[in-house]
Amino acid sequence: MFDRHLAVWPAQLPRQLTLPQTCLYTNLAVSALRYPERPAVIYYDYVIDYRTLKQQVDALAGYLAAQGVARGDRVLLYMQNAPQFIISYYAILRANAVVVPVNPMNRAAELEHYLSDTGASLCLCGQELVDTIAPMIGRGDFKHLVVAAYSDYLPAQTDLTLPEEVKAPRKPLSGAGVISFSDALAQQLPPPELLVGPDDLAVMPYSSGTTGAPKGCMHTHRSVMMPCLGVALWMEGNSESVTLATLPYFHVTGMQSSMNAPIYQGSTIVLMTRWDRRVAAALIQRYRVTRWGNIVAMVIDLLSDPDLANYDLSSLNNVGGGGAAMPQAISDKLKALTGLDYIEGYGMSETMAATHVNPVHRAKPHCLGVPIFGVDARVVDVETLTELGVGDVGEIIIASPQLMQGYWNLPEETAKTFIEFEGKQFLRTGDMGYYDEEGYFFIVDRVKRMINAAGFKVWPAEVEAILYRHPAVQENCIISTPHERRGESVKACVVLAAGHEQVTAEDIIAWCKEQMAAYKVPQEVAFYDALPRSQTGKILWRTLQEQEWAPAQSS
Structure with a gap:
């Protein structure tokens, strides 16, 4: 087990985590029981408390089950960030099924691959995407489409600038198998018996990889739960945290850090459908946001706003992300404005988000961070797979409870992705990197790049x-x-x-x-x-x- 980083391990955190032996839906059920009236989601000033969120999740799960969705079935979730994404995600899990998050930028060819590969019979989508996917109803197993109008979850009035897709009123729908999200909820059908546990499949994000068609990463409730809890603890979140959600939920980073982790904690999500720096600043000030996971481009954009000084960002106590190098001038500006270091991390669809994160008290710039709870990370020679030492560049390999089970319907690809090392199964990340004397990991590049x-x-x-x-x-x-x-x-x-x-x-x-x-x-x-x-x-x-x-x- 890699342990070089333990000298910089946060003193207040345990070295290992005992995972709940439950499914992800239980996290929502427990938070709704504990904090029924606490805001779970704030969407452009529209507030949904935990009691209401759970009620709507259960009602939608009942509708899904009535359409034949059963244990282990894959259900496509083709939507931008909105309350309906969260409700749909947890309703699919409550129906004992598997969430297949789909990038809303995907179009016909990609959707055909997802539908044929997963055998999904049902998709939940945003109404701005209905013209892309509705014509596919009747092909293969695909029979049902639930269409969400984001404007159904807007307050009567707001002074915030809204994206066009969010402002758009609900449009009339037609065609066999098509129903509005609100009509599906209105049926108030009871949810089925909850059958799934930690070892059932829960989420199947698709990884584009470097060649060929996207591959479905099979994740169980256990492998999703591990980084959900780990990142929440590592980033010092708690039930009083307020998270600004600007990363897309279809991607594992946004899904875990800005949706699953806050719901596990029973804290509040301040949700945006599209990035807008002025709206983000207003929301941080208005709702006293404490945590913000992002990409570097968002930080650059926010800090370049000439009117930023007019907003109070003092509530922030944690800002971080990854995906690209953070320019030193920007991190210096963030530090001067908020007193915070930018906390970078590293993860992938195959690991269901972060495996490495910088310690909040000892962050290093341009660095992946250190292996977090339960992660054993090594660096090996690409050809010989022999372990390398401090400063030597090789391929990063990872063993952890958060690893996927493999690629859906691709046993040969799965076999190539995993290796046996010191009696454990490690994932070959395809990323070239090294670690320093203190156990901080740095990425050099993709193997194929x-x-x-x-x-x-x-x-x-x-x-x-x-x-x-x-x-x-x-x-x-x-x-x-x-x-x-x-x-x-x-x-x-x-x-x-x-x-x-x-x-x-x-x-x-x-x-x-x-x-x-x-x-x-x-x-x-x-x-x-x-x-x-x-x-x-x-x-x-x-x-x-x-x-x-x-x-x-x-x-």
């Missing part, structure tokens, strides 16, 4: 981290570009910071030559107004990479 420049290995994330030190660089992404002699070389895709528009590609290349080994220096620099991003805020390096190589591959 390495650039081979005339035999020299270049890890794009390492070059990106260095390039962020340049005062003119607001964002950057390193990709490979075809090279006549080397085969491939390094290219930097750069967004310049305001006030540095005069900086040239030659200026950046010259600076890089002073900062890094010659083989790592970008041979080309391209300037962008904005880099392409996923809905979770990650820079789409693969999109940039494919665009770069497309001309060469077509010639």
Whole structure:
């Protein structure tokens, strides 16, 4: 068991956790029993208490069961952040079924894969997405569609700026098998007997991986419960916490840190459907938000608001996230404004969110953090799988109760992803990294993202981290570009910071030559107004990479 990090382990926290031998739905049931009148969700000033939340979850579970949803069935949840997402998620679990969260940016081809791969008979979706998925009713096993209008959960009045999808009134629905969310609830059908326990499947997020179609990560109630409790404790949350939820719930990070963990604690979620920095600042002030999990781009955007000084952010006691490098200038600005360090972490769909988080009292910049409760993390040679030591770069492997059971219907992919090491099953993350003397882990890059420049290995994330030190660089992404002699070389895709528009590609290349080994220096620099991003805020390096190589591959 890796233990180098125990010297920096938070003194007030236990080393191990005893997990509840229950399903995830029980977390909601217990919080509703303890705190029936406490706000569970605040949605643009509309308040839902725990009693009401549980009542609506139970009613929707009854409707799902009446449509034939049974133990172990997969149910698609195709929706943006909204109260209906939370209700749907827990109702699926209460119906003894398995949640399949789907990115609301997905369209027909992706949805066809999810439906055929899971065999789902029912989907709950936002009404802005109904035209995409409704035409698929009747194909295969897919028979039922429940459509949510987010505006059903708005207060009579609010001064907050609302996204168009949230303001949109409920639209009339038609077609066999289609029903509105509100009509499904209105039937007030009793939920079925609760049959599932910790070892039943609970959630199946899809991981895009690096090749092929997305793969379903099979998670049990136990593997979801582990990081749900762990992150809640590690981030010093409690029943009085107020969490600003801006990360998308279809992604495991937002799902765990901003939905499952607060519900386990019986605390309050302040929920946003779309990111808006002015609305976020207003909500932090209005509801005395204490915790905010995010992506770096949100922090950059919030702190660049010229009117930010007009808002009181003093209630915040924990701000953190991951997914991209946090520029030092931004973390310094956050520290000056709030007195808080930005707490970075690391996780993946296969681990149901964080396995590594920085200690709140000893955070290191540009660092994944240390292994948290129950996590045994090692670094091994990619080829030989022999364990490496301090400072040596290799593939990070992880053993933990929070690991998935495997990929749905893909036994060969599952077998390639797990290895036996010291008598335990470890997950091969595909991420290259190392750990330092204190047991803090650092990521270098994805195994498949390495650039081979005339035999020299270049890890794009390492070059990106260095390039962020340049005062003119607001964002950057390193990709490979075809090279006549080397085969491939390094290219930097750069967004310049305001006030540095005069900086040239030659200026950046010259600076890089002073900062890094010659083989790592970008041979080309391209300037962008904005880099392409996923809905979770990650820079789409693969999109940039494919665009770069497309001309060469077509010639």
